[in-house]
Amino acid sequence: MALRAKAEVCMAAPWLSLQRAQALSTRAARAPSTVLPFEAIPQRPGSRWLRLLQIWREQGYEHLHLEVHQTFQELGPIFRNGPEWRFNRLRLNPDVLSPKAVQRFLPMVDAVARDFSQALRNKVVQNARGSLTLDVQPSIFHYTIEASNLALFGERLGLVGHSPSSASLSFLHALEVMFKSTVQLMFMPRSLSRWTSPKVWKEHFEAWDCIFQYGDNCIQKIYQELALSRPQQYTGIVAELLLNAELSLEAIKANSMELTAGSVDTTAFPLLMTLFELARNPDVQQALRQESLAAAASISEHPQKATTELPLMRAALKETLRLYPVGLFLERVVSSDLVLQNYHIPAGTLVQVFLYSLGRNPALFPRPERYNPQRWLDIRGSGKNFHNVPFGFGMRQCLGRRLAEAEMLLLLHHVLKHLQVETLTQEDIKMVYSFILRPSTFPLLTFRAIN
Numbered sequence: 001m002a003l004r005a006k007a008e009v010c011m012a013a014p015w016l017s018l019q020r021a022q023a024l025s026t027r028a029a030r031a032p033s034t035v036l037p038f039e040a041i042p043q044r045p046g047s048r049w050l051r052l053l054q055i056w057r058e059q060g061y062e063h064l065h066l067e068v069h070q071t072f073q074e075l076g077p078i079f080r081n082g083p084e085w086r087f088n089r090l091r092l093n094p095d096v097l098s099p100k101a102v103q104r105f106l107p108m109v110d111a112v113a114r115d116f117s118q119a120l121r122n123k124v125v126q127n128a129r130g131s132l133t134l135d136v137q138p139s140i141f142h143y144t145i146e147a148s149n150l151a152l153f154g155e156r157l158g159l160v161g162h163s164p165s166s167a168s169l170s171f172l173h174a175l176e177v178m179f180k181s182t183v184q185l186m187f188m189p190r191s192l193s194r195w196t197s198p199k200v201w202k203e204h205f206e207a208w209d210c211i212f213q214y215g216d217n218c219i220q221k222i223y224q225e226l227a228l229s230r231p232q233q234y235t236g237i238v239a240e241l242l243l244n245a246e247l248s249l250e251a252i253k254a255n256s257m258e259l260t261a262g263s264v265d266t267t268a269f270p271l272l273m274t275l276f277e278l279a280r281n282p283d284v285q286q287a288l289r290q291e292s293l294a295a296a297a298s299i300s301e302h303p304q305k306a307t308t309e310l311p312l313m314r315a316a317l318k319e320t321l322r323l324y325p326v327g328l329f330l331e332r333v334v335s336s337d338l339v340l341q342n343y344h345i346p347a348g349t350l351v352q353v354f355l356y357s358l359g360r361n362p363a364l365f366p367r368p369e370r371y372n373p374q375r376w377l378d379i380r381g382s383g384k385n386f387h388n389v390p391f392g393f394g395m396r397q398c399l400g401r402r403l404a405e406a407e408m409l410l411l412l413h414h415v416l417k418h419l420q421v422e423t424l425t426q427e428d429i430k431m432v433y434s435f436i437l438r439p440s441t442f443p444l445l446t447f448r449a450i451n
Contacts, residue, residue, distance in 0.1 A: 174207040174214070328354065
């Protein structure tokens with residue numbers, strides 16, 4: 001589904017009618033049989049900014065995904081809404097996205113995932129009941145920060161199974177403030193928000209200052225160590241980028257901090273929702289556990305084999321991201337004129353793919369409300385894998401994709417080998433839009449030791 005940017009999407013109608021929406025349908029007319037001009041693409045009437053202001057004043061932007069979903073239902077599957085980047089990306093990919101890079105940083109992520117699983121198991125077995133019920137979200141957040149930091153900078157923060165330093169806690173607090181303030185500022189013109197929310201702007205800038213200072217310190221430490229001697233073994237992504245000397249220090253710092261900040265909640269929330277879905281789908285959970293146990297010895301010896309020997313678990317992560325995509329849109333500016341759904345789209349138009357509706361489209365996914373990882377294994381080789389691309393695809397796919405996939409895969413692998421995950425909640429969790437799509441409440445999960 002595409003959105004047109006020149007007219008933008010004007011949010012309309014209440015969200016309440018969509019609170020229980022599961023599958024996607026559209027009441028709009030089918031695509032025209034002949035190619036129509038760009039101006040013919042359906043769009044909302046009225047002022048976009050006035051409508052956005054109205055939404056913000058009434059209920060905020062938490063239900064933006066449902067607003068756009070309703071616009072899809074009413075208007076149909078299509079409606080309106082450089083060189084430096086390429087230079088940097090071509091030099092980042094070999095050390096961040098390539099299969100060789102994954103093979104090198106994956107054992108570091110595996111070490112953190114093992115520590116997380118062991119710490120959780122210790123808490124469970126220490127309980128007299130042999131089980132533990134808790135909100136695991138804070139622990140998962142700490143895990144994603146710890147794993148990303150180790151893979152990037154080669155250094156542990158002490159957030160998983162250890163006592164974190166004061167510097168680690170300051171960095172963690174800055175990340176939390178940055179996420180919160182970004183949501184408060186992103187939907188209002190900067191010229192307006194600087195008058196209405198000066199305190200939020202101050203907190204936002206101070207948080208980023210702390211984050212970049214932390215990055216500066218890490219990079220300077222690595223740089224000094226490399227100046228003394230070349231490492232005999234792999235020490236992380238940033239060290240490799242510095243050794244290659246193809247990017248400026250500023251480019252390395254900017255991209256490493258983007259990966260650090262961008263890999264926290266975008267990885268933690270899918271992990272949380274996967275655990276929740278496995279808790280209320282015990283048959284699926286058991287199938288994943290059997291797969292993990294069968295591959296345990298091989299992965300223990302060579303953690304890199306997790307990427308090839310856990311196909312059902314990888315499918316479960318795809319299924320989670322189909323139902324709960326952390327990013328609502330994929331955006332591309334078309335470089336040349338094209339015809340989309342029989343509408344003429346001129347070059348230079350920003351086209352957005354709305355992942356939330358795409359993943360719930362019954363024409364693409366039979367029984368879309370059902371959590372069924374097996375569907376992804378059944379369609380392998382059919383080309384239908386591209387019906388859902390939460391990380392994007394090609395040159396502009398998410399730079400942190402492989403790191404995020406490794407963090408999610410290895411945590412699930414180590415946890416499910418030893419612990420049963422249960423929940424008393426069978427109702428769907430309401431999702432809200434807060435910079436990314438996230439659960440409105442965090443479910444209580446019970447972890448029970450497996451003998």
